Amino acid sequence: MNAMQATILLEDGKRFKGKMFGAEKSVMGEIVFNTGMMGYPETMTDPSYQGQILTFTYPLIGNYGIPDEAKKEKIKGFESDKIHTTAIIVSEYSEKHSHHAAKKSLDSWMKEQKIPGITGVDTRSLTQHIRTHGAMLGKIILEKNSGKE
Numbered sequence: 001m002n003a004m005q006a007t008i009l010l011e012d013g014k015r016f017k018g019k020m021f022g023a024e025k026s027v028m029g030e031i032v033f034n035t036g037m038m039g040y041p042e043t044m045t046d047p048s049y050q051g052q053i054l055t056f057t058y059p060l061i062g063n064y065g066i067p068d069e070a071k072k073e074k075i076k077g078f079e080s081d082k083i084h085t086t087a088i089i090v091s092e093y094s095e096k097h098s099h100h101a102a103k104k105s106l107d108s109w110m111k112e113q114k115i116p117g118i119t120g121v122d123t124r125s126l127t128q129h130i131r132t133h134g135a136m137l138g139k140i141i142l143e144k145n146s147g148k149e
Contacts, residue, residue, distance in 0.1 A: 005143040006118045008053075008089065008126070011136045016126055021093050022110030022117040024142055029053040029086040031138040033127045040106070041066055044088065044115075046079040053138060055089040055123050055130075062094040065102025066109040083113045087140050089126065093119035116140060 003019035010031060033055040034043055040061050043054065067078075088110075097105050110117055118140055130136065 003119075006116075007141045007143065008118060008121065008138055009141055010129070010138045012133060014129055016089075016121050018089070018118040018120040020116060020142060021107045021119055022088075023114045025114070025116050026140060026142045027053065027087045027116055028137065028139045031055060031089075031126070031130060031136060033057055033123075033130060040088075042079050044083045044085050045081070047084050050084045051086055053087045053089060053140065054085040055121075055126055056091075057123055057127050059091045059123070060094055061088070061090040061092070062106035063097055064099035065097030066104050066106060067099075067101040068103045083110070083115045085115065087116045087118070089121050089123060089140075090117065090119050091121060091123045093117065116142075 003021055004024055006018055006020045008016040008018065008031075030052045032049070032052045035057045036043060037058050040056065043049070093106070095105070095107070107117075
């Protein structure tokens with residue numbers, strides 16, 4: 001993965017660096033976290049996360065891919081028919097997925113729905129910062145001239 005560099009900028013000035021996956025674009029939103037050990041498709045499609053940048057505290061995300069979305073009437077493994085998070089933040093994105101029900105990677109699903117992700121972030125430190133200082137707004141800023149030249 002030859003990803004572009006990105007910065008998470010919190011409203012209090014704290015910064016975290018990482019690399020983009022999914023859609024390559026800058027976004028803003030409330031930074032929140034989820035401590036679940038599985039269920040990233042369910043969490044990302046949960047309407048309660050609308051407009052939020054979701055930090056996953058579990059260290060590896062993407063390892064089992066995304067199941068088939070063909071059955072729109074009741075998609076097993078999804079809370080709704082689209083991603084509601086504005087973006088996601090992960091410690092380590094797994095480029096290779098392996099599950100019998102997977103039809104695509106997390107990266108390709110996020111690109112289809114124009115949702116950015118950032119990986120390589122110390123999500124434990126970010127989560128502790130949010131817990132200590134309270135909910136706050138933030139931005140994921142795509143770094144220009146960082147990768148695809």
